Amino acid sequence: MKVFTRYASQSLKRSPTRTLVTIIGIVLSMSLFTAVIEGAYSGLTYLRRAMAENEGKYNGIIEVHSREEMQSLQARSEMDASSWYQGAGWAMLWDNTAFLAAVGDGFEDMTSLRFLQGRMPETAEEIALPNYGSLTNAYPLGSTITLAVGRRVDNSGRELEDHEWTYGDSAELIQDTVDKTFTVTGFYDGFAFGIMSGVSANYFFLVGGEGTGYYRLFFTLKNPSKYDAFTQSLPQDMQTYSHGNLLRLYGVVAPGLMVMLYGLVGVLVFLVAFGSIALIYNAFSISVAERIHQFGILKSIGATAKQLRFTVLTEAAMLCVVGIPLGLLIGCTGIGVTLYLLRDTFANLMYYSGLSTRIGLIPHPGLLLLASGICLVTVLLSAWLPARKAVRMNAIQAIRQNGSARIAAKDVKVSPLIQKLFGFPGLMAAKSFRRDRRRRRATVMSLFLSVALFVSAFSFCSYLTDTIDTMIMGDSQSDVRVIGRYPDPDLPREDPEQTFAAFMEKDGVENGLYFVSTNTGNAFPKDAYTQEVLDAEDQGFLYSLYENAAGDVQVPNLRTVFLQDDVFWKMCRDNGLNPADYQDLEHPAAVLYNTIATTYSDANDQRHYGSWKVLRDSAFPQEVEVIFVKDYPGYVQYDEQYDSATDTTSYLYYPQDYLDQFYEEHEHGFTPEDLDRSQAMILPKAEATTSTFYTIRAAVEKVPFAFATTDPILFLPLSRISVVLGEERTADAVFDYEFLVESASAGQDLVALADALQLSGDYLDADSQMPRSLATVVRVFAYGFIVLISLIAAANVFNTISTNVNLRRREFAMLRSVGLSQKGFRQMLHYECLVYGLRGLLWGLPAAVLMTYVIWRIVSRVVVVSFYIPWQAVVIAVGSVFLVVFASMAYASRKVQHANLAEDLRNESF
Amino acid sequence: MEILRVENLVKVYGKGESEVRALDGVSFSVEQGEFVAVIGPSGSGKSTLLHVVGGVDRPTSGKVWVNGEDVYAQNEEKLAIFRRRQVGLIYQFYNLIPVLDVVENMTLPVLMDGRRVNQRRLEELLDVLGLKDRQHNLPSQLSGGQQQRVSIGRALMNAPTVVLADEPTGNLDSRNSAEIVQLLKESNRKYNQTLVVITHDESIALQADRILAIEDGKIVREERIREAGR
Numbered sequence A: 001m002k003v004f005t006r007y008a009s010q011s012l013k014r015s016p017t018r019t020l021v022t023i024i025g026i027v028l029s030m031s032l033f034t035a036v037i038e039g040a041y042s043g044l045t046y047l048r049r050a051m052a053e054n055e056g057k058y059n060g061i062i063e064v065h066s067r068e069e070m071q072s073l074q075a076r077s078e079m080d081a082s083s084w085y086q087g088a089g090w091a092m093l094w095d096n097t098a099f100l101a102a103v104g105d106g107f108e109d110m111t112s113l114r115f116l117q118g119r120m121p122e123t124a125e126e127i128a129l130p131n132y133g134s135l136t137n138a139y140p141l142g143s144t145i146t147l148a149v150g151r152r153v154d155n156s157g158r159e160l161e162d163h164e165w166t167y168g169d170s171a172e173l174i175q176d177t178v179d180k181t182f183t184v185t186g187f188y189d190g191f192a193f194g195i196m197s198g199v200s201a202n203y204f205f206l207v208g209g210e211g212t213g214y215y216r217l218f219f220t221l222k223n224p225s226k227y228d229a230f231t232q233s234l235p236q237d238m239q240t241y242s243h244g245n246l247l248r249l250y251g252v253v254a255p256g257l258m259v260m261l262y263g264l265v266g267v268l269v270f271l272v273a274f275g276s277i278a279l280i281y282n283a284f285s286i287s288v289a290e291r292i293h294q295f296g297i298l299k300s301i302g303a304t305a306k307q308l309r310f311t312v313l314t315e316a317a318m319l320c321v322v323g324i325p326l327g328l329l330i331g332c333t334g335i336g337v338t339l340y341l342l343r344d345t346f347a348n349l350m351y352y353s354g355l356s357t358r359i360g361l362i363p364h365p366g367l368l369l370l371a372s373g374i375c376l377v378t379v380l381l382s383a384w385l386p387a388r389k390a391v392r393m394n395a396i397q398a399i400r401q402n403g404s405a406r407i408a409a410k411d412v413k414v415s416p417l418i419q420k421l422f423g424f425p426g427l428m429a430a431k432s433f434r435r436d437r438r439r440r441r442a443t444v445m446s447l448f449l450s451v452a453l454f455v456s457a458f459s460f461c462s463y464l465t466d467t468i469d470t471m472i473m474g475d476s477q478s479d480v481r482v483i484g485r486y487p488d489p490d491l492p493r494e495d496p497e498q499t500f501a502a503f504m505e506k507d508g509v510e511n512g513l514y515f516v517s518t519n520t521g522n523a524f525p526k527d528a529y530t531q532e533v534l535d536a537e538d539q540g541f542l543y544s545l546y547e548n549a550a551g552d553v554q555v556p557n558l559r560t561v562f563l564q565d566d567v568f569w570k571m572c573r574d575n576g577l578n579p580a581d582y583q584d585l586e587h588p589a590a591v592l593y594n595t596i597a598t599t600y601s602d603a604n605d606q607r608h609y610g611s612w613k614v615l616r617d618s619a620f621p622q623e624v625e626v627i628f629v630k631d632y633p634g635y636v637q638y639d640e641q642y643d644s645a646t647d648t649t650s651y652l653y654y655p656q657d658y659l660d661q662f663y664e665e666h667e668h669g670f671t672p673e674d675l676d677r678s679q680a681m682i683l684p685k686a687e688a689t690t691s692t693f694y695t696i697r698a699a700v701e702k703v704p705f706a707f708a709t710t711d712p713i714l715f716l717p718l719s720r721i722s723v724v725l726g727e728e729r730t731a732d733a734v735f736d737y738e739f740l741v742e743s744a745s746a747g748q749d750l751v752a753l754a755d756a757l758q759l760s761g762d763y764l765d766a767d768s769q770m771p772r773s774l775a776t777v778v779r780v781f782a783y784g785f786i787v788l789i790s791l792i793a794a795a796n797v798f799n800t801i802s803t804n805v806n807l808r809r810r811e812f813a814m815l816r817s818v819g820l821s822q823k824g825f826r827q828m829l830h831y832e833c834l835v836y837g838l839r840g841l842l843w844g845l846p847a848a849v850l851m852t853y854v855i856w857r858i859v860s861r862v863v864v865v866s867f868y869i870p871w872q873a874v875v876i877a878v879g880s881v882f883l884v885v886f887a888s889m890a891y892a893s894r895k896v897q898h899a900n901l902a903e904d905l906r907n908e909s910f
Numbered sequence B: 001m002e003i004l005r006v007e008n009l010v011k012v013y014g015k016g017e018s019e020v021r022a023l024d025g026v027s028f029s030v031e032q033g034e035f036v037a038v039i040g041p042s043g044s045g046k047s048t049l050l051h052v053v054g055g056v057d058r059p060t061s062g063k064v065w066v067n068g069e070d071v072y073a074q075n076e077e078k079l080a081i082f083r084r085r086q087v088g089l090i091y092q093f094y095n096l097i098p099v100l101d102v103v104e105n106m107t108l109p110v111l112m113d114g115r116r117v118n119q120r121r122l123e124e125l126l127d128v129l130g131l132k133d134r135q136h137n138l139p140s141q142l143s144g145g146q147q148q149r150v151s152i153g154r155a156l157m158n159a160p161t162v163v164l165a166d167e168p169t170g171n172l173d174s175r176n177s178a179e180i181v182q183l184l185k186e187s188n189r190k191y192n193q194t195l196v197v198i199t200h201d202e203s204i205a206l207q208a209d210r211i212l213a214i215e216d217g218k219i220v221r222e223e224r225i226r227e228a229g230r
């Protein structure tokens, strides 16, 4: 066999370009296989670790009744790590039950228990409490707490299991108590997940020392996916609690997620394999075609079919030896760097923030081996398929074949028009294009695939990111927004202007404003609304309008925003309004953001995105009466009634006692009609309400950055707040100041400042961070994938074309020996490129449009987006097709052009 | 009239150790309408000589004049046109274009020149070459002898100044060989076509007007058999 190995390596050396392109193909495929598989694995591992950090890394909890039993469980070979706590009795604190747990070593590590203050208790006299405000106030760190610790029983005296809740009349009592005094050593984050599994207590306290009750063993398995098998092997009566959120990521509990992940990886691997086989198959089928003649000679001198196959497979294996390790390296580096760069973006994607776990590449030898295996099989298969054909041919057939497929006259029939139009080079190009159906198809096919794949992947991405962009709403490019709000009226607070100034002073702040937002329940006459918005409401597309008894229509989500004056004036100017018209202090003037938008399903269950003008243009200026209902002590205003005869509205006040009783009787819901109206005190409007007035002078379209929204908004200058809301309500509204600052760089500073000022709210505007991160992740991976797949396709085209040119060397030499000039030669090849490119596009573009449409149909089931063709992608695709074709041709023909004519003419190996 | 003159041609392949002097100072001249046979052992430089004369392979030194024009003084573009109009090459392995049919292959140099095909000459050639009912066959559908006749047709189509043939019968049986030589001779006589033919075959050489014998890149013997055109 040694001679055949040599033969294989020689034939690789003989066509270095093709060998190189094939290796590049293998490297690309291998790096894609690696990136897909490793990316999925790293992502999954990241999810698992983040989940473990957030909720604890234990897989499950087993309730055991003795130390021996626990130790025998811990000794089992399936166990990886474990920790435990033992029940240490029950107590009552402020009418709430408290469970005492004597924790074992490493408990913090096994769960997501975090100490916000202090440390774990170490002795039987120490205790750690959850970080609830009431507990931290009453029992600060280092103070003592005395608890009457005993057994928990119901009122019949039966001891309750730890997990039992009591219902109805049954009471919980603590009996046989012993007073114990503990020193408080720490406060743990009270939201540690799952540590209270199987314990029906209000408080969960941690103590040191030994307990008296059951043990709860928190454990991880060496192989968490065998969790079910493990728990089934336990004694029947042993109570277990699984850590479902974590186990789900191991395919235990709800395997759906894993099936989806494997499915996605499978599809991607398949796509890569498809592209790679097309490329490598082509490379080998060409190299085989070229050597069919040689195979014939070898056969005629006694080489067996097996030996010939061996040659081809050896050739493939040699390419793999170079390609696979290189691809592995590049794939790992590529996905590793990508994940590293996206690590914070991924962290933003998690539902829970503040985790320290970050995504990163986690090489898994088994999976890398798997990727290599898939790649090897792909390459061997691609080499084997064309070799099979060549080997089957008998020797004489093969020698006669002389390298090129037989051509029939009709195959190369070309319309005389072509010659008329493009002259001799055009004729030659058209004929050459037609000569070999298989090879031509390979080239056109790879162009077609690339175009279709590229455009449709591109449209998938842009549909998806478009949707995400509409979700984010608004054109803000900043990464961090801080929304501050004073948490409660009792805390001391600064003048809002000073607070705002403090935010704006920070370096890197790009934009900011503050405002007060309320909802004053304004109703407008029905005829002030546009017909379109009323129709949309009628058809059930909107659920945004509400018609009251008096026939006026209200938009319940209509916010009234009192905007910092200068921002308000600027908004007026931006919308072409004159701020001077808005200066009246007695009778304030407002503007309305007059649009309502939503996604809705039409009668055919198709999703659409719609936006409607709310009030007619003719509705402006619109007088607004803001009605405030007065309080009457001992009464609650509930409902109103409208008398159409007098066109008056009266207000119903029910006695507090009656309402309390009514609520009790109608625990399971009621309608206003259930109320007994005779109980109500009915007051006319004049007695029940006070009003203020202002005018909406105009509608606006451009609103400040913070208010991109799907609901209409009324804007007024902040200085007019007391005129509209009245002094008293204005004072109450002050804690509703919202500060909105955005910055791409100063996020941390702003958050720290908001913390220092004790502002509450969404510091990192999570609502818009998540979709934006999602968009980034989708973009990076989708485009990465598209680019790599396109590279494979481009390599394929390059390979096919350059080999095609190379195979025709002798023919070219021949043409030139009878006088074809360089210019004519180039022209001929250019026409040929044109024919290839046009053919590829002729098939590829319609397919791309079709696939885009299919993708749109699928995507639009989930999200709202209107159909469009991503023209940039089409332009890029068309450009790249010609670029690749012409570049390949230029590269291939350069060699031929400069070759020694005489030498090519002499060359008889073709 | 002297139609072809070759002066002190040297062609060296490779360098240093592997240097091969394929042509080593070859000079001769050919008259209009002369039929010259070039003979010599394998590897003596016959094909090299033909390629150099045909404007296909640049000599290392020396000059080639065809029709009074210094062939290698022209640029590549002019050289291509020279090959198209002045030379007709015939090879042992026919070297036809597989996608072109008989007529297209024969008219290739005319087509490339962007000129109109002389239908009368084409008809005549097809008739002489016995390819009348093969006009639209592809090379793969022809026998070896027929293919070689197409390549002769191509060489003659343009009425070139000189036809160069490199072992045109090397790949054919004796009957086909005789026919091909007959055709060449006929063209020589009928059109007064200048002809340089490389051959191994003594009997073919003896039909020429003159024989040049080459060995190791040098003309070692020159033998006049008859006066040109007799």
Ligand SMILES: Nc1ncnc2c1ncn2[C@@H]1O[C@H](COP(=O)(O)OP(=O)(O)O)[C@@H](O)[C@H]1O
Pocket: A903, B013, B014, B020, B021, B022, B040, B041, B042, B043, B044, B045, B046, B047, B048, B049
């Ligand atoms: N491209 C080349 N490189 C190196 N040597 C060559 C090349 N072409 C021809 N030769 C050598 O030049 C000599 C003459 O070759 P050639 O003209 O083909 O001989 P002939 O046609 O008489 O058999 C031979 O020794 C051959 O090996």
Ligand SMILES: [Mg+2]
Pocket: B046, B047, B048
């Ligand atoms: Mg020779």
